[in-house]
Every structure is written in C-alpha cells, then in structure tokens.
Amino acid sequence: PQDKELSMLEVGCGFGLMIPFIKNKYPYANVVGLEDNAVIAQIGKKIGNVICANIEIDILPFAERSFDYIFLPDMINRFEDAMRTLSRLKMYLKEDGKLILLTRNLLHGDYFVKMLKGKFETVKDGDSRIKHFYTKNETLNLLTDIGMIPRFLLKMTSEPNVGEEDRRILDAIKALPNCVIGEELNVVSYIITATLR
16 A cells, blocks of 8 residues: 555665656655665765665674565676575565565577577676675565465566577577577566565
8 A cells, every 4th residue: 555654675775766666656654775886875875775785794783574565676687695684585575575586587589599599697797796696486485485475576678689590599499399598588687576574
C-alpha cells in the first residue's frame, strides 16, 4: 500500500537515482542507499539518503530486522563471497521482509556466443568489479543455502543483438533436440524475490 510506512535498502545504489523514484510512489517509505564508491556516494547524498559503505566488510549503521525490502540490482556478481554477504544482508531483513535481486543470465545469446568463441572476458563489458558469474540455478541455490525461500522469478527478455553469423549459431543451438538452453537465449536477466519464511 502506498500509504504504508516502509523501510527499504538498495545495495549498490550508485548516485541514488532510485531513491526519489521510490519516494514519489511510496511517500512514507524510508529509503536508504548503500554505495561503496566514495565519490559517487557523496554526489548521491545530494539526491537522497546515500551511505558510503561496502556491504561485505564495513560495519553498517542499521539494527537487525530493519528493512521491509532489500534490493540488490546486479550486485551478486561483484561479491567476493556471495554466500557470506547474502547471509549478512539477511540479518537486516524483517521477518516478513523480501530480498529482491537482479542477476544477469549468462546464457543470453549476446553472452553465450562470446563464450563459445572463447571471449569470456568481454562478457564483463569492461566491468572490473565483476568477480564471479552465477547462473539462475546457482543463485536460487545460494538463497536456499542461507535459509531463504525463493518465491518469485521474473524473466527480463530481449532478442540477442548479434550479427548474421552469430544468429545462425544460436538458431542451430535452438534446433538441437532436447535443448534447454534454447529457452534461455532471450533472457537477459532474472529478478528473484526471496523471503525468510
């Protein structure tokens, strides 16, 4: 409900541009952003409640069970130890709260063709912060392993942006009998919601 007092945390909020967007829709929400880049966080403070902190190593200024929602927009691939970090985040979630994370799909045609050609590093698109890649199932397993229950999975789709030769490769893969990968070639990323119980 838009008139409910909510507490929300966005990890890796960048300049905090989502904060006013959320506050506009949910005026009674307390929205906090975490950003580990000090320069970006300083600019973000002019936009919203942005705190400069690294979720993996810093002591955070929140009490346990503080947030109704914790957002992780494409952050899981940047963690040195995703299981430890997700376990830590879980402590800040209210009993009936929700963790909402976005994770890239490495089987999307744009990435998959690069990997087939041995160009795995280009999948990172120059983002040196990426430490690991997690598949959809690995992400779901991580959540289960830390005692959370995945509740909802949304697929964000887009046709692969590839040339004619790569398109033929992808079409040949889709045509293989019993090929499960074919269904994933158009999925750019997943949004996964998880709860404590």
